[in-house]
Amino acid sequence: MGGNMSHIQDSDESSHGHKSRNVAFHSKHQWNTHFAASINSDKLMVIDFTATWCGLCRAMEPIFREYADKFTDVEFVKLDVDELPDVAMEFGVQVMPSFVYVKKGEVVDRIVGTRKDELQTKIEKHRTS
Numbered sequence: 001m002g003g004n005m006s007h008i009q010d011s012d013e014s015s016h017g018h019k020s021r022n023v024a025f026h027s028k029h030q031w032n033t034h035f036a037a038s039i040n041s042d043k044l045m046v047i048d049f050t051a052t053w054c055g056l057c058r059a060m061e062p063i064f065r066e067y068a069d070k071f072t073d074v075e076f077v078k079l080d081v082d083e084l085p086d087v088a089m090e091f092g093v094q095v096m097p098s099f100v101y102v103k104k105g106e107v108v109d110r111i112v113g114t115r116k117d118e119l120q121t122k123i124e125k126h127r128t129s
Contacts, residue, residue, distance in 0.1 A: 021068040021072065021076060022048070022064060022065060022077065022078055023075075023076070023077055023078070024077070024078040024079070024080070025077065025084070026080070026083055026084075028086060028087060031079065031084060031087055035105070038102070038104075039104055040104075041104070042103070042104065043075055043103075044073075044074045044075070044101060044102070044103050044108075044123070044127045045075040045076075045102045045103070046067075046075070046077070046099055046100070046101055046102075046119075046123060047078075047091070047099065047100045047101075047102060048060070048064050048076070048097060048098075048099055049079055049081055049088055049091070049093040049098040049099070049100065050078055050079070050081070050096055050097055051080060051081050052080065052082070053082075054096045054097065056096070056097055056113070056114050057096050057097045059114060060097050060114055063116050063119070064076060064078070064119075067119065067120060067123060071123055071127060073127055074123055074127050081093060081096060091107065095112050095113070097112075097113065098110065098111070098112050099111045099112075099119055101122060101123075103129075108126050108129075109122050109125075109126060
């Protein structure tokens with residue numbers, strides 16, 4: 001009985017030549033464990049719901065990595081909707097890219113599409129609130 005052994009992985013290297021701070025989950029169990037632990041944290045989590053076939057998602061990847069490097073007090077997570085469709089459904093994600101902002105286990109905001117400036121504005125707003 002094989003399982004997905006690659007549960008968590010750091011995303012590709014950033015433009016600064018080091019590992020980016022965003023984390024990708026490939027197992028529902030690992031995601032659920034991580035999410036349950038985040039409920040007790042005041043830290044903002046920004047979840048990038050993405051898909052490998054989504055061109056707009058790929059266009060947002062360097063921006064998401066840039067913000068992960070810039071906002072070190074925020075957690076950046078990538079979830080592939082094809083790998084974790086149940087999680088996408090739980091968050092009401094129907095269109096990619098979708099960015100969901102979570103604090104203490106509650107959705108506090110969301111963005112659908114490639115709105116770079118709004119993505120940053122909402123990070124700045126919710127990271128301190």
